[in-house]
Amino acid sequence: MNQINRKDEADLMRKLIGICLIAISVVLLGSLMSLHAQEEKPASEDNNAKAEPRADSGQQSAPPAEKPMHPYRADFVISELEDGKRINARHYSMLLNVGGWNQIKIGTRVPVSTGQNMFPYMDIGTGIKCRLIESGSDLAIDVQTDFSSLSAPEEQHSPQPVTRQVSINGNTLVTSGKPVVIGIVDESTSKRQFQLEATVTKLK
Numbered sequence: 001m002n003q004i005n006r007k008d009e010a011d012l013m014r015k016l017i018g019i020c021l022i023a024i025s026v027v028l029l030g031s032l033m034s035l036h037a038q039e040e041k042p043a044s045e046d047n048n049a050k051a052e053p054r055a056d057s058g059q060q061s062a063p064p065a066e067k068p069m070h071p072y073r074a075d076f077v078i079s080e081l082e083d084g085k086r087i088n089a090r091h092y093s094m095l096l097n098v099g100g101w102n103q104i105k106i107g108t109r110v111p112v113s114t115g116q117n118m119f120p121y122m123d124i125g126t127g128i129k130c131r132l133i134e135s136g137s138d139l140a141i142d143v144q145t146d147f148s149s150l151s152a153p154e155e156q157h158s159p160q161p162v163t164r165q166v167s168i169n170g171n172t173l174v175t176s177g178k179p180v181v182i183g184i185v186d187e188s189t190s191k192r193q194f195q196l197e198a199t200v201t202k203l204k
Contacts, residue, residue: 069098070097070098070202070203071096071202071203072132072202073095073096073200073201074130074132074141074198074200075091075198075199076128076143076196076198077089077090077179077195077196077198078090078145078194078195079194079195080192080194081193081194082190082191082192083191090126092104092126092128095203096130096131096132098133098134098139102131103129103130104126104127104128105125105127106125106126107124107125107126107148108123108124108125109121109122109124110123110124110150122163123148124149124150125148126145126148127145127146128144129143129145130198133171138173139200140171140172141171141172141180141182142171143170143171143196143198144167145167146166146167147166149163149164150162150163150164151163164187166185166187168194168196169183170183174199174200176200176201176202177200177202179197179199180197180198180199181195181197183195183196184196
């Protein structure tokens with residue numbers, strides 16, 4: 001009888017040990033699965049974070065939308081002043097867009113004797129070169145001008161023609177339809193002044 005009880009007790013102990021081992025295995029397996037899931041989550045988040053900048057970089061590489069072009073008219077007035085009064089004015093106009101250079105050139109080629117029957121020519125007239133520069137809502141004009149003329153007969157003291165040459169260059173902000181003075185210069189041999197005025201108008 002005692003032997004039977006001892007056998008039953010041994011079987012019971014083996015069953016309890018087996019149950020404990022199974023329970024421990026289940027707990028360990030659950031812990032391992034939880035750790036594995038936590039490791040995969042940051043990795044997936046990192047991959048998403050890496051993927052997002054690539055998407056952003058793709059957006060940044062897309063070319064910006066081009067602004068529509070608008071036509072403008074530039075009007076120039078070259079005035080000759082004496083004692084503060086305008087004695088002469090010449091008007092020039094051109095159509096242009098923002099960006100490239102535009103040019104007006106008009107004049108006369110005057111022969112100049114240099115001896116030995118040689119007559120090279122000298123250009124007398126006006127040259128205007130300008131461009132429009134746009135930055136945000138601001139508009140600027142960049143102007144380069146050269147104009148020359150023959151002196152009056154009473155101002156010439158030699159058989160060779162005497163010329164007056166003036167150059168005015170400037171870069172300034174402009175408002176559509178409003179004139180702006182680019183520059184004023186004094187003639188060194190008289191009381192005369194030369195003034196360059198520009199008006200830029202945006203066309204519809």
